[in-house]
Amino acid sequence: SAVISQKPSRDICQRGTSLTIQCQVDSQVTMMFWYRQQPGQSLTLIATANQGSEATYESGFVIDKFPISRPNLTFSTLTVSNMSPEDSSIYLCSVEIPRTEGTEAFFGQGTRLTVV
Amino acid sequence: GNSVTQMEGPVTLSEEAFLTINCTYTATGYPSLFWYVQYPGEGLQLLLKATKADDKGSNKGFEATYRKETTSFHLEKGSVQVSDSAVYFCALKGGSYIPTFGRGTSLIVHP
Numbered sequence: 001s002a003v004i005s006q007k008p009s010r011d012i013c014q015r016g017t018s019l020t021i022q023c024q025v026d027s028q029v030t031m032m033f034w035y036r037q038q039p040g041q042s043l044t045l046i047a048t049a050n051q052g053s054e055a056t057y058e059s060g061f062v063i064d065k066f067p068i069s070r071p072n073l074t075f076s077t078l079t080v081s082n083m084s085p086e087d088s089s090i091y092l093c094s095v096e097i098p099r100t101e102g103t104e105a106f107f108g109q110g111t112r113l114t115v116v
Numbered sequence: 117g118n119s120v121t122q123m124e125g126p127v128t129l130s131e132e133a134f135l136t137i138n139c140t141y142t143a144t145g146y147p148s149l150f151w152y153v154q155y156p157g158e159g160l161q162l163l164l165k166a167t168k169a170d171d172k173g174s175n176k177g178f179e180a181t182y183r184k185e186t187t188s189f190h191l192e193k194g195s196v197q198v199s200d201s202a203v204y205f206c207a208l209k210g211g212s213y214i215p216t217f218g219r220g221t222s223l224i225v226h227p
Contacts, residue, residue, distance in 0.1 A: 004159070033214070042120075043160075043205070043217040092159055096213050101167050102148055103213055107159035 002027055002097050006108030013083055013115050020079045021111045023093035028073035034066070037090040037110070046091075049076045083115045118143045122206045122218035129225050135193040137221045139180075139206035142187065147210030149173075149182050149189040154203045154220070163191075163204070201225045 003026040013019050023032065034046040046066055047055040055068040069077045080087050090110045096103040123138040141147065148167045152160040164173030169184035178193045189206060206218040 006159070009157070031213075040219065042219045045214060048214075094160075102209065104162055104165075105150075105152075105160075105215055107161070109157065109159040 002029070002095050002106040004093060004095065004106055004108040006093055006111060008111055009109060010112040011114070013113065015084050015115055017083055018079055018081045019083065019113060020077050021091055021093075023076045023078070023108055025074045025095055027097075029095040029097070030073070031096065032070065032076045033094040033096075034068065034076075034078045035092040035094060037092060039089075043092065046078070080113065083113075085115045088113055088115045118147065118208060118210050118216040120206050120208055120216055120218035122204075122221050124219075125203075125222035127221060127223050129196055129223070131198055131225055131227055132195045133225075135191070135196045135200075135223065137191040137204055137206075137223070139189045139191065139218060140187050141189065141206070141208050143208055143210040143216075145210055146184075147208040149180070150207040150209070150215065151178070151180055151189070151191050152205040152207060152217075154205065156202070160205060196223070196225045198225045198227055 005024045032049045035043045037043050045058050046061045047057045049055045049068045049070040051070045067079045090112050092110045093108045119142045121140050150165045151163040153163045154160045164175040166173040166182035172181045180189050180191045203220045203222050205220045207215040
């Protein structure tokens with residue numbers, strides 16, 4: 001299994017500012033994932049973060065808006081830049097741990113962001 | 117592409133009532149199917165899974181059967197408790213390590 005510590009758990013931010021979310025895993029993992037969970041919506045994958053290389057972003061998400069760092073195999077950060085109220089959401093980090101059959105996803109507790 | 121459709125919530129039940137949350141999917145090939153639960157203020161946790169047709173996943177009194185003929189993976193529990201109040205997500209993985217999630221169904225259980 002994997003224990004993921006994510007912080008902050010929540011924040012209220014002014015528009016135009018940036019927030020960096022941290023994700024710490026208790027084991028080394030190759031890939032870490034960042035999701036956005038908007039109210040009443042499914043989880044949307046923002047990007048995949050690999051150690052030692054640039055993150056891979058999904059359609060609709062760009063590095064300038066959501067820069068990601070992955071300095072080692074247990075840690076990653078996601079920054080939400082130049083925030084607007086539309087960025088208000090829950091942001092989740094996740095890892096996939098190998099199992100006998102396939103992999104299992106583990107999630108951090110999420111960061112509830114409100115932009116005012 | 118892959119997609120997951122689950123019933124809209126909230127689902128509101130009294131304690132000890134029977135629960136069904138419907139989930140249907142669209143995928144090529146033979147995906148693995150999952151139910152995740154998100155308790156208030158927490159991240160998602162795997163509740164149960166099934167990796168092939170007719171498999172039944174079960175955990176904490178919850179069950180779901182992988183029905184390929186109806187492309188469904190409905191979540192059921194015979195007697196819900198207040199502590200089951202949470203948001204439940206149906207998900208699939210088909211040919212990729214990245215899950216495709218449904219929109220989530222909020223369950224509210226009253227004493």
